Amino acid sequence: MGRITTRTRVTRIVLADETEVRQRADVLAVEEPLEIRVAGTALSVTMRTPGHDVELAAGFLVSEGVIGAGEEFRSAIHCGGPGSGPSSSAPLLTIGPAPVGVLAAEANTYNVLDVALAAGVTLPSTDIARNFYTTSSCGVCGTASIDAIEKISRYEVSSDETSIAATAVRGLPDALRAGQAAFDKTGGLHAAALFDVTTGEMLVLREDVGRHNAVDKVIGWAVLHDRLPLRGTVLQVSGRASFELVQKAVMAGIPILSAVSAPSSLAVELAASSGLTLLGFVRGASMNVYTRPERVMV
The missing domain is CATH 3.10.20.10 (Ubiquitin-like (UB roll))
Incomplete structure (x- = not known):
């Protein structure tokens, strides 16, 4: 297996009352x-x-x-x-x-x-x-x-009766962030995690320089553990919700996708047509539910 992180020398400049310039080691995410x-x-x-x-x-x-x-x-x-x-x-x-x-x-x-x-x-x-x-x-x-x-999924997420409390959704980004060991070292990795809606358990978390790769690794984990379709789960991602992330969730049978940042217009369109619940701007005490809001209980 290749390296996940690597070290390099950088010149750090701190602008303050007295400008500080010094050499230091920095940790980078490997790509x-x-x-x-x-x-x-x-x-x-x-x-x-x-x-x-x-x-x-x-x-x-x-x-x-x-x-x-x-x-x-x-x-x-x-x-x-x-x-x-x-x-x-x-x-x-x-x-x-x-x-x-x-x-x-x-x-x-x-x-x-x-x-x-x-x-x-x-x-x-x-x-x-x-x-x-x-x-x-x-x-x-x-x-x-x-x-x-637009691929045709084997799994029908629109009929999935999974629901989740808004208070539970609120805690997902913090749980995701707490598990990002490589991000703590580099500050430069996306993450995706899969949660069991019934128990609240984090099933798997993966980090990668590419947000779509992090999601593929999560879905791949489910493949290798023969857990498809992923009914009764919610996928939490660290960045924005793009069309491709919605597509990947639908293809794996995931009924709920939650993102800490904004979705794109095409992501919302695909989520609506597929029957997936899409949440964005899940930060602190607020969130936006763009599609299928009946799955989010308040």
Whole structure:
């Protein structure tokens, strides 16, 4: 696994009565590319914070409509790069209830992950429209058209009868922030966490330089633990609610998405048409409920 953080030297300037200039060490969040392959064919490249790469790939495949259940994700191999293959002596790790093979290659950069799907699962299209470059700020910038973005989810969130007290929603951002260990060191990572509405338990939290990657890692965790669809849960994110985050929640069967910042107009439109409850500006004692407000009890 690659580094999550790295250190560098900076010049710190403090403007006060007496200006202070000094050299000091600073901790940065690592950002590296990950090439996701399926059955040896490159599907996407995303800029991510290393760690939980198998979850990231699994969540991405759910978001793209390639898989929709844990049993459809068989294994993942970390490759060294073009022309490299797995090492026959590499260990087999078990992740979740089903074995997921993560094999290391010689001279492994851990920046290429090859996924094997279960027998009978249709492989993703190799059409040029499906091979796009993803930056850490936008997970869908390279798609061919808006029509290609709206995927059809296997799960119907509009009929999900999940509800949550507004007082419980109020505490989600603080719970998320309290679990951001890497953010405490760097100040430069997004986060997403999944909560059980009935118990209030935080099921999983993931951090990444890309907000969409953090969500994919959370959904990927659910895939590897065979928990899709994620009925009865709420997804809390640290930043704004974009179209892509709403799409990912719908694809995973999550009925409620809460964000500490603003949603986009397209995010609200998709949430409304999909029957997802979307909350924004969840800060302190207030929040905005943009869609399906009947799920939020006051």
